[in-house]
Amino acid sequence: MNESHQGELPIKSETDIVLARRVVRDAATVLGFGITDVTRIVTAASELTRNIYNYATSGVMRWRSLKQDHRAGLELAFEDSGPGIPDIERAMEAGFSTSKGLGMGLPGAKRLMDELTIQSTVGQGTVVVVRKWLK
Ligand SMILES: Nc1ncnc2c1ncn2[C@@H]1O[C@H](COP(=O)(O)OP(=O)(O)O)[C@@H](O)[C@H]1O
Numbered sequence: 001m002n003e004s005h006q007g008e009l010p011i012k013s014e015t016d017i018v019l020a021r022r023v024v025r026d027a028a029t030v031l032g033f034g035i036t037d038v039t040r041i042v043t044a045a046s047e048l049t050r051n052i053y054n055y056a057t058s059g060v061m062r063w064r065s066l067k068q069d070h071r072a073g074l075e076l077a078f079e080d081s082g083p084g085i086p087d088i089e090r091a092m093e094a095g096f097s098t099s100k101g102l103g104m105g106l107p108g109a110k111r112l113m114d115e116l117t118i119q120s121t122v123g124q125g126t127v128v129v130v131r132k133w134l135k
C-alpha cells in the first residue's frame, strides 16, 4: 500500500470540528468520491471528531489516501489520549451513550464507511480508524 496524500489536524475546539469537515470534504472530493459518498464521509468524520472533543477534550485527526492493487480510498484516523472506552461492543450499539447523546455516532460512522476499527485502552485513549473505498 502506498500513499500519495496525507495530513493531520489537531482537534481541540468546536471550530476544529468545522475545519475537519472541510479538510475531509476536500480530500474526498480530490480523490474522486461522488457527492453522496463525500457527504457520508464528512458525516462520519464529524461524529468522530465530536467524540474526541466531547469525551477526550482533545486529540488529532489524520487522513491519508490509500492505493491498493485495484482500488483507491480514503483513511481517517481519530486519535486521543482521553479516558478510553471500557466496552467497545456496547459503545458500538445504536442508542448507547454515556452522555445523553443519541448514541448514533459510532454505529452511524460504521454504516456510512466501508471499514471501522476501534482500539481503546481505559485510562490511555482511543483510536478509531475508518476507511472508504472508491467504487
Ligand atoms: N473518543 C472517545 N473516548 C471515550 N469514549 C468514547 C469516545 N468515543 C465514543 N465514546 C463512548 O462511546 C459512546 C457512544 O458514542 P457515540 O455512538 O458517538 O454516541 P454519543 O456520542 O451520542 O454518546 C459514548 O457515549 C462514549 O461513552
Ligand SMILES: [Mg+2]
Pocket: 047, 050, 051, 101, 104, 105, 106
Ligand atoms: Mg458521539
